[in-house]
Amino acid sequence: MRYQQRTGRTSVPGRKVQLATAAMLLVATTMAACGGGQDDGEQASAPKAPATIPELTTDPLTLSFIWFDWPPAQALEDFANAEYTKERSNVTVKVNTVPNANWHDAMFTQFAARKTDFDIAILDSQHIGEAVTNGNILDITDFVKNNIEVDAYNPYLLAAYGQFPQAETGQRDENASLYGLPLLGDTWTMIYRKDLIGDKPPQTWDEMISVAEKCQADNPGVSGLAFHQANGSDAAAVTYNTVNGVYGGNLWDPKTRKIDGVLNDAAGQEAMDVLVNKMKPLTARGSGNWFIDEVNAAVAQGKACIAFNWIAASGGLLDPKESTLGTTREQILDKLGFATLPSQKTNLVPLGGMGMHVSAYSAEANQVEALNFMKWFQRADIQKKWAAAGGVPSRTDALSSPEFLNAGPFNQVYADSVPRMRDMWNVPEYARLVDIENTNVNAALNGAKSPKQALDDIAKEQQSVLDSSGRKGGGGL
Amino acid sequence: MSDPVPLTTDAGQVAAAPSPAPGRSRRLSDRGLAVAFISPALLLLLAMSVFPLLWALYLSFTDYSATRGGPARFVGFGNYTAVLTSAQVHQRALTTLIYVVGAVGLQTVLGFGIAYLISRRTHGRGVLTTLFLVPMMLSPVVVGLFWRFMLDAQFGVINSMLGSLGLGQVEWLTRQRTALISLIVVDTWQWTPFIMLIALAGLTAVPKYLYEAASIDRASEWFRFRTITLPLVWPLLLIAVLFRAIEAFRLFDLVYILTNGGPGVSTETLSFHVYKVAFLGFNTGTASAYGILMVLVVIVLTQLYLRYLNRLKEG
Numbered sequence: 105m106r107y108q109q110r111t112g113r114t115s116v117p118g119r120k121v122q123l124a125t126a127a128m129l130l131v132a133t134t135m136a137a138c139g140g141g142q143d144d145g146e147q148a149s150a151p152k153a154p155a156t157i158p159e160l161t162t163d164p165l166t167l168s169f170i171w172f173d174w175p176p177a178q179a180l181e182d183f184a185n186a187e188y189t190k191e192r193s194n195v196t197v198k199v200n201t202v203p204n205a206n207w208h209d210a211m212f213t214q215f216a217a218r219k220t221d222f223d224i225a226i227l228d229s230q231h232i233g234e235a236v237t238n239g240n241i242l243d244i245t246d247f248v249k250n251n252i253e254v255d256a257y258n259p260y261l262l263a264a265y266g267q268f269p270q271a272e273t274g275q276r277d278e279n280a281s282l283y284g285l286p287l288l289g290d291t292w293t294m295i296y297r298k299d300l301i302g303d304k305p306p307q308t309w310d311e312m313i314s315v316a317e318k319c320q321a322d323n324p325g326v327s328g329l330a331f332h333q334a335n336g337s338d339a340a341a342v343t344y345n346t347v348n349g350v351y352g353g354n355l356w357d358p359k360t361r362k363i364d365g366v367l368n369d370a371a372g373q374e375a376m377d378v379l380v381n382k383m384k385p386l387t388a389r390g391s392g393n394w395f396i397d398e399v400n401a402a403v404a405q406g407k408a409c410i411a412f413n414w415i416a417a418s419g420g421l422l423d424p425k426e427s428t429l430g431t432t433r434e435q436i437l438d439k440l441g442f443a444t445l446p447s448q449k450t451n452l453v454p455l456g457g458m459g460m461h462v463s464a465y466s467a468e469a470n471q472v473e474a475l476n477f478m479k480w481f482q483r484a485d486i487q488k489k490w491a492a493a494g495g496v497p498s499r500t501d502a503l504s505s506p507e508f509l510n511a512g513p514f515n516q517v518y519a520d521s522v523p524r525m526r527d528m529w530n531v532p533e534y535a536r537l538v539d540i541e542n543t544n545v546n547a548a549l550n551g552a553k554s555p556k557q558a559l560d561d562i563a564k565e566q567q568s569v570l571d572s573s574g575r576k577g578g579g580g581l
Numbered sequence: 582m583s584d585p586v587p588l589t590t591d592a593g594q595v596a597a598a599p600s601p602a603p604g605r606s607r608r609l610s611d612r613g614l615a616v617a618f619i620s621p622a623l624l625l626l627l628a629m630s631v632f633p634l635l636w637a638l639y640l641s642f643t644d645y646s647a648t649r650g651g652p653a654r655f656v657g658f659g660n661y662t663a664v665l666t667s668a669q670v671h672q673r674a675l676t677t678l679i680y681v682v683g684a685v686g687l688q689t690v691l692g693f694g695i696a697y698l699i700s701r702r703t704h705g706r707g708v709l710t711t712l713f714l715v716p717m718m719l720s721p722v723v724v725g726l727f728w729r730f731m732l733d734a735q736f737g738v739i740n741s742m743l744g745s746l747g748l749g750q751v752e753w754l755t756r757q758r759t760a761l762i763s764l765i766v767v768d769t770w771q772w773t774p775f776i777m778l779i780a781l782a783g784l785t786a787v788p789k790y791l792y793e794a795a796s797i798d799r800a801s802e803w804f805r806f807r808t809i810t811l812p813l814v815w816p817l818l819l820i821a822v823l824f825r826a827i828e829a830f831r832l833f834d835l836v837y838i839l840t841n842g843g844p845g846v847s848t849e850t851l852s853f854h855v856y857k858v859a860f861l862g863f864n865t866g867t868a869s870a871y872g873i874l875m876v877l878v879v880i881v882l883t884q885l886y887l888r889y890l891n892r893l894k895e896g
Contacts, residue, residue: 205841209860216647216863238648335843390734392755392844407735532649535861547845552757558845569862578663579644580864581670 150236150283151464155246157476161469166196167477168470170211170222171458173201174396176288176416176495183493188480195473204395205336208535215240220463223470224477226287227461228338229264229527230534236268236283237532241461242471244478245281251479252285258522261286261498265459270358270530273452274523283461285478286498288416290456291521292346293514295403295411295418298441300326305443309350309378312410312446316386319409328386330408334395335546338538341528342454344379344545346412346445349452349526351375356529356566364567368559371449376555380548392550403440404428414456415514416496418442422513442514444521455525457496491515533569536580540565641870648863660870670871672846673854676761680850681829683765684772689822691769692776697810699777700784710781717774725838728767729754732839757847760840764848767835772825779821783814816893823886827879851875 167184171177177199184197200222202210208231214220215238227235235241244266248254254262263271266284271277294312296305300319306312316328332339345355353371356363366372388407391398396417402408404420404427420426421440422433430436445453460481462474480486487497491508496518502508503519529537541562548558572579609617641660645653664670699709716724731738732753740750753763787810795805833852836842842849842857849857855875859868 212648212863213860234648238650240648334841335845336841388735389750390752390755392752393841533862539857539861543843543846546843547847550752550755550757550844552845552847578660578667578867579646580858580862580867581663581667 150239150241150243150281153242153244153247153462153471153475155250157247157251157479158472160192160472160476162194163469164194164196165469165473166198167224167473168222169197169199169224169226169460170220171199171201171226172204172207174204174417175419177201179494180287183490183495184477187486187489188477191480192473192476195477197477207337212240212535215463215465218465220465223463223466223474225461225463226458227284228458229455230338230530230538232266232268232283232459232461233270233530234532234534235461236281240464241283242464243281243283244285244462244475247475248282248285251475252482253484256484256499256501257286258498258500260525261289261522264455264525264527265457265498266461268530270527272358273526284459285482286457287460287481288457289496289498289503289518289522290414290416290458291453291518291525292342292412292445292456293415293418293517294443294445295413295421296441296443297326297406297409297439299439300409303441305441306410306446309347309446309448313378313382313386316410320386323409326407326409327388327391327402328409329383330387330391330394330399330402330411331383332395332399332412333384333387333391333546333549334393334398335542337395338528338542339395340545340549341538341541343412344376344541345526345528346452346454347379347383348372348375349450349454350445350448351378352449358529361570362567363570364563366563367566368563372559372563373556376545376548376559379545380555380558384549392546406439412445415518416456418514419494419512437513440513442517444517444524451524452526453521453524455527457498531570536569537566540569637869638873640866641873643866645866645869646863647865653866656866660867661874663867664871664874669846670851670854673849673851676848677830677832677850677852680761680765680768680832681826683761684768684829685822685825687765687769688773688776688825689818692773692821693780693814693818695773696777696780696784700781710778713777714774716771717778719771721771721834722838724767724771725835728763728770729839732763754840755844757844760844760848764832764835764839767839768829768832772828775825776818776821780814780818783817784810787813816890819886819890819893823883827883830875830879 169180171180181197181199184199188197189195208228211220211222211225211227211231212234214222215235225235225241227241232241236243248266259276260271260274262282262285263276263280265286266282267276267280268283269277269280271280294305297319300323301315306315313329320326320328332343334340348355348367348371351371351374353369353375354366357366387394388402391402394402396413399408399411399413400417400420403411403413406428422436424431424433424436427436429439445451460474460478462471462478466474481490482499484499484501487499487502488505488507491497491502491505491511494511496515497503497508503522508515509519528534531537544553544558544562544565547553548555553561640653642655642657643653644656644659695713699706699713702709730736732740734740734750734752734755737753739753743749743751751759753759791809792805795809800808831852832850833856836848836850836853837856840848842853851871852875855868855871858864858871
């Protein structure tokens with residue numbers, strides 16, 4: 105009897121029951137997986153943070169950040185654990201890092217899951233639009249009004265790292281909402297070899313190119329220029345945007361959301377021509393995939409006359425263990441100079457750096473602690489200590505303080521660059537816009553496209569991204 | 582020693598009919614037991630594999646975005662039409678095709694060649710096979726990273742060797758043609774041992790008496806290879822090629838580490854492009870349709886290939 109049961113086929117009603125059970129299981133799994141779907145609509149805009157900080161917990165708490173892996177991340181963790189714990193002894197600060205290329209994905213995949221293992225996201229200024237539109241970070245407008253001395257900042261710095269909709273270059277809209285506060289200011293610095301081109305840095309972009317050309321010709325084995333060209337992160341895009349700004353171009357018209365015809369106008373084309381036909385020939389062979397580390401390596405090994413890099417990533421250049429330019433910091437500084445970018449038709453420089461943004465999905469106690477940390481971090485005395493620890497503050501008083509200006513040879517460059525900064529597009533479509541620009545500029549720099557073709561393709565493809573919001577299907581292509 | 586088991590029982594016990602051993606409850610029949618045993622694995626498979634596939638299929642007909650949230654709007658075949666008609670997708674498909682044909686073709690020739698040479702050795706065969714298998718055991722990310730250093734135009738060992746031979750520097754990873762060739766070479770370095778291993782198994786299984794008979798007939802080396810070795814190893818080799826082609830079609834990791842799709846997008850494969858669609862703009866619906874189409878392509882091509890293999894066997 106048993107054998108019959110084992111080998112025989114289940115009766116038709118039995119099979120129906122099994123099929124029905126399997127279907128129910130599938131539906132149940134589906135329902136469970138989509139359980140959070142109903143919340144989605146409610147979280148279409150950023151939730152508000154309290155205007156005043158509620159009572160803080162006395163239980164042990166780990167305040168987690170997410171950033172990409174570079175020296176300032178470790179500096180922040182060390183600084184916060186040394187200083188913040190003096191006031192909040194139950195708190196441990198942990199700065200989780202991911203490779204730069206995964207930074208956006210690491211944050212936004214967690215945002216997509218509506219659950220984050222970080223309390224404070226360190227967002228690039230351009231990420232704010234995407235995070236705000238999706239309701240991923242707290243609206244801290246009221247919190248800022250009650251707790252932060254907004255007049256202590258250059259208005260554009262406050263706006264660039266927190267305001268949405270995006271601020272106009274150099275300005276802040278006081279009626280706009282704020283979603284973050286500055287953590288680390290940054291811009292490009294020009295790094296030049298004083299022993300090869302002299303103590304005085306070039307003042308104009310054209311002069312810089314001719315000086316680099318001469319230096320390369322006079323010093324075999326040393327390339328005239330080193331700059332970011334890679335197609336990952338925002339490397340090649342920032343390079344083009346910088347040259348575009350210096351030659352009087354614009355990335356877009358934010359009011360009409362027009363890119364095609366603006367980016368690739370005469371100024372934009374001139375900038376692309378300068379980048380590809382005048383600057384690229386002065387770089388090392390095979391440097392078409394260089395980013396921060398590769399540029400630093402070229403400078404440290406004495407292989408570049410003039411280089412461009414983010415200030416926050418330049419500290420390692422003064423480390424004798426990593427440099428062939430000298431055995432002491434002083435010897436290296438005898439050979440390396442740091443200057444603001446040369447100007448040409450304008451004196452614009454790229455806005456770098458990041459702000460702190462509170463995750464909307466963090467536990468309430470952690471959100472409160474995050475707000476308290478941000479308030480603490482923006483205090484005048486703490487900003488100066490952050491400067492002394494190697495950070496780049498944003499408060500005006502800290503920027504002009506000896507603690508900051510004497511902490512590194514490039515800090516004066518940052519202070520001088522603040523009024524000259526320009527950002528990219530701060531819109532929800534940022535990740536796709538920057539990828540289009542990155543890949544096309546990289547293609548032009550590596551001979552895969554002509555400069556004009558690359559620029560026209562960028563303008564056309566970016567415009568199509570901005571215009572495709574209402575398209576039915578196929579978004580993302 | 583245990584006590585001896587009594588062979589007899591008292592009369593009273595004999596008189597009473599022995600009660601059957603307590604059986605399993607009726608609910609736990611053999612079939613029920615089987616279901617109970619396989620259901621955890623089945624549920625896991627359902628949750629981890631079948632459900633995501635069905636869910637992706639559902640999303641592929643919507644404009645859902647994982648980060649934007651909100652309800653998923655039904656867009657019919659809009660995503661599929663967009664993917665199939667996109668010039669960007671066509672470009673990545675061509676790149677993937679060149680890559681698959683180049684890498685798998687090279688691996689097959691080299692893998693079979695190495696296996697053939699090893700099979701003819703009597704000494705050190707085991708050691709040689711083990712050594713050749715090492716690249717296959719490494720993580721593709723590790724392989725990508727050390728090849729990236731080796732292929733670096735400025736500091737890489739490959740250019741250094743070329744320099745010592747009096748040849749010029751080659752921009753392996755930053756020029757359109759050399760970047761794709763570099764990817765093919767690195768993939769070949771890693772996966773030739775796979776083909777070699779399967780080919781070696783096939784070669785070892787060829788009966789010796791066939792070669793002996795051919796020798797008696799004074800058949801040439803080439804004749805023996807063409808009429809005995811190749812026909813017998815061919816079906817097994819084709820299965821190895823099928824596995825490699827499917828793997829190569831899904832290539833992502835080496836591209837990500839070595840070229841990041843560059844220069845421009847010239848080494849972006851279909852998988853890499855799906856990743857960008859899915860995670861840069863979080864266009865989940867489009868990415869799902871894109872992924873489903875890739876699965877369909879693999880299934881259809883595999884079916885055609887298997888039919889050919891079956892015909893080959895029947896022949």
